[in-house]
Amino acid sequence: QKEVEQNSGPLSVPEGAIASLNCTYSDRGSQSFFWYRQYSGKSPELIMFIYSNGDKEDGRFTAQLNKASQYVSLLIRDSQPSDSATYLCAVHLTGGFKTIFGAGTRLFVKA
Amino acid sequence: KAGVTQTPRYLIKTRGQQVTLSCSPISGHRSVSWYQQTPGQGLQFLFEYFSETQRNKGNFPGRFSGRQFSNSRSEMNVSTLELGDSALYLCASSLNPGELFFGEGSRLTVL
Numbered sequence: 001q002k003e004v005e006q007n008s009g010p011l012s013v014p015e016g017a018i019a020s021l022n023c024t025y026s027d028r029g030s031q032s033f034f035w036y037r038q039y040s041g042k043s044p045e046l047i048m049f050i051y052s053n054g055d056k057e058d059g060r061f062t063a064q065l066n067k068a069s070q071y072v073s074l075l076i077r078d079s080q081p082s083d084s085a086t087y088l089c090a091v092h093l094t095g096g097f098k099t100i101f102g103a104g105t106r107l108f109v110k111a
Numbered sequence: 112k113a114g115v116t117q118t119p120r121y122l123i124k125t126r127g128q129q130v131t132l133s134c135s136p137i138s139g140h141r142s143v144s145w146y147q148q149t150p151g152q153g154l155q156f157l158f159e160y161f162s163e164t165q166r167n168k169g170n171f172p173g174r175f176s177g178r179q180f181s182n183s184r185s186e187m188n189v190s191t192l193e194l195g196d197s198a199l200y201l202c203a204s205s206l207n208p209g210e211l212f213f214g215e216g217s218r219l220t221v222l
Contacts, residue, residue, distance in 0.1 A: 032209045043201060043213035044154070088154065092209030097166035099144065099209045101154040 003027060006089050006102035014110050019076040021105050023089030026070065031094040033065055035074045038086045038104065048074060079109045113138065115214035117202050123220045129190040132217045136183050136204030143185040144211060145177060148199040157200075160185055189219075197221045 006023045013019045021035075032051050036044035050056045050063040050072070062075040072091075076083055086104040093100065116135040124130050136143050145157040156169040160179035177187040183204075189196055199218050203211035 034209050034211075036211075043215055044211075045213070046210055049210060090209065090211075094208070097142075097159045097161070097208075098156050098169070099211060100156060101146075103153040 002102075003100045004089055004091050004102035006087075006105050008103055008105060010106040010108050012108045012110060013079050015079060015081060017079050017109075019079045019083065019107055019109070021074040021076075021087050021089075021107065023072045023074075023102055024070055025072070025089075025091045027091070027093060028067075028070065029093060029095075030070075030091045032092040033063070033072045034090040034092070034099070035061075035063060035072075036088040036090060036101070038088060040085075044088055044101075076107075079107075081109045081111045083107060084109050115202055115204050115212055117200075117214035117217050119217055120215065121218050121220075123222060124192050125222050126192055126194060128192050129188060130192060130219060131186055131188045132200055132202075132219075134185045134187075134202030134204075134214060136185070136202075137206075137212055140204035140206050140212070141183050142205045142208075143179055143183065144203045144205070145185070145187050146201045146203065147171075148201055148216070149197075154201070157187065192221045194221050 035048040038044040048063040050065045060077045064073045088104045089102040142161045144159045147155045158168045174190045179185045199216045201216045203213045
């Protein structure tokens with residue numbers, strides 16, 4: 001079992017719709033969770049982090065965490081073509097000094 | 112504030128050679144992590160350094176090594192290159208665990 005699993009997609013949504021990206025992780029000791037966005041040919045950039053169960057909102061982005069289910073999600077409201085990218089879920093293992101990434105979900109937002 | 116700087120950006124080597132990649136972190140960031148990114152495997156953790164100490168290492172052969180200097184700059188070395196080492200090597204620095212700021216990467220091609 002991979003440490004961080006994501007549906008590779010591609011996920012295609014129309015402009016203005018909500019895009020929902022999901023991620024599960026295997027290590028219950030994981031303490032902090034991150035979403036990175038990677039445009040084609042570019043490096044990953046951090047867009048959201050969440051440490052506690054529940055929702056965290058930042059503009060059009062909402063991260064959701066459920067530690068009991070070992071599940072993290074990212075919602076993108078009012079999706080724009082510029083949101084088309086690969087979204088990487090990442091988990092930091094406290095005390096392990098490493099951040100593990102999922103394989104990423106490719107998102108396409110159709111104009 | 113300058114971002115993470117990686118050199119060289121592109122390099123071509125032949126099998127059996129060795130390569131050294133350099134990374135200058137964001138000023139004030141003492142943690143530096145290295146990742147290998149390939150289309151098939153995604154982002155794979157190589158190692159993490161903090162204050163010149165390697166705190167964790169990923170599942171890579173001993174041909175992959177690294178170090179960090181007192182000014183937080185880091186280098187990684189790959190010896191006896193194999194075709195499968197062709198990849199984008201990303202360096203990331205951080206102030207807080209998991210909140211990684213990536214450089215543009217060094218793209219290595221092994222012929």
